[in-house]
Amino acid sequence: xxxxxxxxxxxxxxxxxxxxxxxKKRETVARCRAILREKTVCPAEKRTGxxxxxxxxxxxxxxxxxxxxxxxxxxxxxxxxxxxxxIENAPYYIPVFTLLFALAIIPSLMRSQFYxxxxxxxxxxxxxxxxxxxxxxxxxxxxxxxxxxVLCLILYARQSVGGLGQMILYGLVPYLVxxxxxxxxxxxxxxxxxxxxxxxxxxxxAGWMILANQMPQxxxxxxxxxxxxxxxxxxxxxGREIRFMMERKREGKGYGIIG
Amino acid sequence: MELSVDRLTKQYGKKIAVDCVSTVMKPGxxxxxxxxxxxxxxLMRMLCAILEATAGExxxxxxxxxxxxxxxxxxxxxxxxxxxxxxxxxxxxxxxxMAALKGIPRDMAKKRAQELLEVVGLNExxxxxxxxxxxxxxxxxxxxxxxxxxxxxxxxxxxxAGLDPKxxxxxxxxxxxxxxxxxVILSTHIVSDIEAIADEVxxxxxxxxxxxxxxxxxxxxxxxxxxELAVSxxxxxxxQEKAAVANLxxxxxxxxxxxxxxxxxxxxxxxxxxxxxxxxxxxxxxK
Numbered sequence: 078x079x080x081x082x083x084x085x086x087x088x089x090x091x092x093x094x095x096x097x098x099x100x101k102k103r104e105t106v107a108r109c110r111a112i113l114r115e116k117t118v119c120p121a122e123k124r125t126g127x128x129x130x131x132x133x134x135x136x137x138x139x140x141x142x143x144x145x146x147x148x149x150x151x152x153x154x155x156x157x158x159x160x161x162x163x164i165e166n167a168p169y170y171i172p173v174f175t176l177l178f179a180l181a182i183i184p185s186l187m188r189s190q191f192y193x194x195x196x197x198x199x200x201x202x203x204x205x206x207x208x209x210x211x212x213x214x215x216x217x218x219x220x221x222x223x224x225x226x227v228l229c230l231i232l233y234a235r236q237s238v239g240g241l242g243q244m245i246l247y248g249l250v251p252y253l254v255x256x257x258x259x260x261x262x263x264x265x266x267x268x269x270x271x272x273x274x275x276x277x278x279x280x281x282x283a284g285w286m287i288l289a290n291q292m293p294q295x296x297x298x299x300x301x302x303x304x305x306x307x308x309x310x311x312x313x314x315x316g317r318e319i320r321f322m323m324e325r326k327r328e329g330k331g332y333g334i335i336g
Numbered sequence: 337m338e339l340s341v342d343r344l345t346k347q348y349g350k351k352i353a354v355d356c357v358s359t360v361m362k363p364g365x366x367x368x369x370x371x372x373x374x375x376x377x378x379l380m381r382m383l384c385a386i387l388e389a390t391a392g393e394x395x396x397x398x399x400x401x402x403x404x405x406x407x408x409x410x411x412x413x414x415x416x417x418x419x420x421x422x423x424x425x426x427x428x429x430x431x432x433x434m435a436a437l438k439g440i441p442r443d444m445a446k447k448r449a450q451e452l453l454e455v456v457g458l459n460e461x462x463x464x465x466x467x468x469x470x471x472x473x474x475x476x477x478x479x480x481x482x483x484x485x486x487x488x489x490x491x492x493x494x495x496x497a498g499l500d501p502k503x504x505x506x507x508x509x510x511x512x513x514x515x516x517x518x519x520v521i522l523s524t525h526i527v528s529d530i531e532a533i534a535d536e537v538x539x540x541x542x543x544x545x546x547x548x549x550x551x552x553x554x555x556x557x558x559x560x561x562x563x564e565l566a567v568s569x570x571x572x573x574x575x576q577e578k579a580a581v582a583n584l585x586x587x588x589x590x591x592x593x594x595x596x597x598x599x600x601x602x603x604x605x606x607x608x609x610x611x612x613x614x615x616x617x618x619x620x621x622x623k
Contacts, residue, residue: 122485123444192422196414197420197478200412202410202438204409328402329385329404331387
């Protein structure tokens with residue numbers, strides 16, 4: 078941009094007359110000096126793109142994100158192996174399993190606030206929106222792996238793939254409820270942060286357990302329509318939170334709890 | 337490069353933290369002085385675009401900083417007043433992490449982290465965890481992270497807090513060297529730090545920018561308002577209650593008071609040369 082500006086300026090000066098005008102020459106020299114000085118102070122440095130940034134976030138946060146998910150997976154595997162009739166009643170437990178996976182991503186999402194790093198991170202090129210997005214992508218991937226492993230184990234134990242679609246729905250809906258609420262809490266800058274998110278997730282887990290006990294009919298095939306409707310509703314809420322994040326990123330403004 | 341602040345205001349409910357501050361900053365070191373709650377940190381956070389202003393705007397070379405987004409943050413180095421750290425990171429890992437967030441490629445980040453650890457005198461403890469560091473060492477890690485991307489605009493909130501005198505001198509020299517062609521804004525309560533390195537001083541009180549100028553220009557404002565008066569220890573207590581006493585020292589049986597007043601406070605009082613600290617105290621006391 079600056080080079081083009083300078084070129085136009087020089088061409089304009091040349092067009093205005095053959096003779097070198099002292100005043101214009103001095104002006105040109107001064108502008109060139111200013112540009113050179115600026116370039117010396119801050120030469121245009123190479124910066125990494127989003128994928129490199131994502132890989133860097135994985136390098137620093139990956140172990141804690143995937144480690145916690147592995148811990149939850151181990152806990153669920155133990156439950157599957159020890160609790161009586163759990164495989165037969167798997168649809169009732171799926172929401173609780175996915176919520177446990179969601180619970181395990183909260184420390185990573187809230188880490189910077191917990192350690193008072195939010196302000197410092199928000200001023201970096203990535204900003205807190207991109208950092209949160211990167212952590213969401215990594216956590217989502219870790220959740221997906223964990224939930225897939227659990228579903229595979231259940232299907233293997235049942236020796237049947239029947240009801241897989243419903244089980245995905247039973248897992249996805251409470252997961253979206255929980256993640257949308259966590260993102261909303263972060264967006265609204267609630268300073269209770271980690272504890273309130275954990276309470277929401279544990280509350281969801283308990284709620285779904287009670288629901289499964291008190292209203293087992295909602296897990297019947299005839300209620301699938303309701304689950305699909307809920308998927309769209311909470312999918313919409315989740316999409317809305319992501320849209321807010323993207324808007325803040327585009328506007329260059331801070332997002333969520335800072336400092 | 338020009339950073340202009342246009343009627344910047346921040347209001348929290350009924351409290352106005354920053355009240356219609358306007359100024360223009362060109363490359364140089366700017367010292368922000370003011371008592372606690374004067375609005376320095378709020379102003380700095382708005383300059384960093386992490387706090388939305390209630391009114392007013394900040395422009396960099398005529399472009400609104402929020403609209404510049406990542407391009408603006410790329411030019412920015414910031415040390416918050418009260419910052420944390422990930423306790424399990426070593427100093428080197430912390431700098432590499434911050435470099436990743438600043439978008440610095442890995443090879444360059446390693447090189448720069450090494451250089452900066454040497455500059456802040458932490459190269460020998462680079463492999464130690466930050467949680468084992470003293471307050472001053474943590475502060476130096478904070479300063480190093482702010483310099484990682486070689487920022488054109490460096491904003492430091494209380495950078496010398498927790499540093500011992502030797503480290504403060506090292507920091508002052510580092511900033512003086514670094515400031516060429518860059519905008520450095522720093523806030524501190526240590527007036528001597530500002531006197532030593534600031535090209536221009538911005539004096540804030542109750543959210544308002546009350547004075548701006550070079551150190552000699554500002555101290556001129558306090559000229560004729562600083563007096564020294566030798567009194568007995570008993571009288572000294574009375575004077576401390578009825579006048580603004582900037583300093584007192586014992587000289588034999590007597591106490592020499594440094595009094596800030598528009599008029600000669602007593603017949604025996606003698607005028608003396610004003611310092612930036614005198615002006616600061618004079619302004620803080622609401623004159």
